[in-house]
Amino acid sequence: MKQCPVPCPFVAAHSQDMASLRSHLLDGYQCRDAWVAMSKLVNDPVRRKDCLERASALAPDDEELLIEYLEARLAVNPADGFAQQRLNEIRTMRLLSDVKTPYFHEPPKPRLIGEILVSIGAISESELQAVLAEQRRASLLKSDRRLGQLLLKRGLITPVKLAKALIIQQQERSRARAAPQVLGEYLVEKGYITAAQLEAALAEQIRLDLQGKRLSLGELLVKMHLLSKEKIDQAAREYERLFWSQFNA
Ligand SMILES: [Zn+2]
Numbered sequence: 001m002k003q004c005p006v007p008c009p010f011v012a013a014h015s016q017d018m019a020s021l022r023s024h025l026l027d028g029y030q031c032r033d034a035w036v037a038m039s040k041l042v043n044d045p046v047r048r049k050d051c052l053e054r055a056s057a058l059a060p061d062d063e064e065l066l067i068e069y070l071e072a073r074l075a076v077n078p079a080d081g082f083a084q085q086r087l088n089e090i091r092t093m094r095l096l097s098d099v100k101t102p103y104f105h106e107p108p109k110p111r112l113i114g115e116i117l118v119s120i121g122a123i124s125e126s127e128l129q130a131v132l133a134e135q136r137r138a139s140l141l142k143s144d145r146r147l148g149q150l151l152l153k154r155g156l157i158t159p160v161k162l163a164k165a166l167i168i169q170q171q172e173r174s175r176a177r178a179a180p181q182v183l184g185e186y187l188v189e190k191g192y193i194t195a196a197q198l199e200a201a202l203a204e205q206i207r208l209d210l211q212g213k214r215l216s217l218g219e220l221l222v223k224m225h226l227l228s229k230e231k232i233d234q235a236a237r238e239y240e241r242l243f244w245s246q247f248n249a
Contacts, residue, residue, distance in 0.1 A: 004031035006059070011037050032058040036065070045075045063090065089149050092209045114147050116168050122161040123151065131156070152210075159210065163203035167195060184217050186239045187227070197226050 011033035014020035018041050021034045035055035039048050052069040059065055073083040114128045131150050151157045187193045201220045221227040
């Protein structure tokens with residue numbers, strides 16, 4: 001078995017040539033790019049889906065590709081509940097990672113979310129171990145390896161519990177550094193909202209995202225009557241100034 005690099009130079013030179021791509025794969029190359037290129041050349045949605053499935057299996061960590069594959073599955077069968085659910089989960093996880101996006105630097109290594117969930121009693125140690133074992137076994141196309149998602153899917157935690165654990169993780173991150181990491185944290189630090197209010201807004205954000213509705217933190221805080229639009233704008237401006245002031249030192 002021969003593993004092709006990404007990008008594959010052969011495919012780069014033959015991306016429009018179905019016969020060359022096919023012979024490249026028949027030669028035994030494990031080539032993500034060849035399957036992706038084939039998926040763009042075929043007209044039949046079922047064949048397109050099959051090509052993307054093989055490409056995705058060769059690059060299980062490529063989330064964009066996984067999304068493309070799941071969307072191709074839905075194009076074949078709009079009632080594909082599994083594909084729909086996986087897409088929703090990916091959206092949720094993206095939302096969660098946005099929440100944790102550091103503004104200034106890579107944060108120091110925080111406690112893992114599983115440890116935090118155990119420490120607040122959201123799940124038991126044995127539930128954590130069971131899900132971690134599943135995570136190691138899981139085929140990437142069948143289920144996501146990320147813990148929060150597995151726990152949500154199994155119904156072991158609620159969005160509220162996950163939000164609480166994420167807030168704790170965020171606080172642990174921020175304790176190690178001077179500057180707040182995200183706008184939500186800045187709002188708490190400056191007393192615009194309380195940590196409990198931020199947690200409630202975050203839980204609501206996760207819940208809505210599970211239903212495919214996406215709102216920014218600011219929009220949600222206004223909607224939940226926790227902060228006025230004017231205050232949000234003011235805080236965002238202050239926060240921006242703080243951010244840029246780092247570069248003037
Ligand atoms: Zn190749």
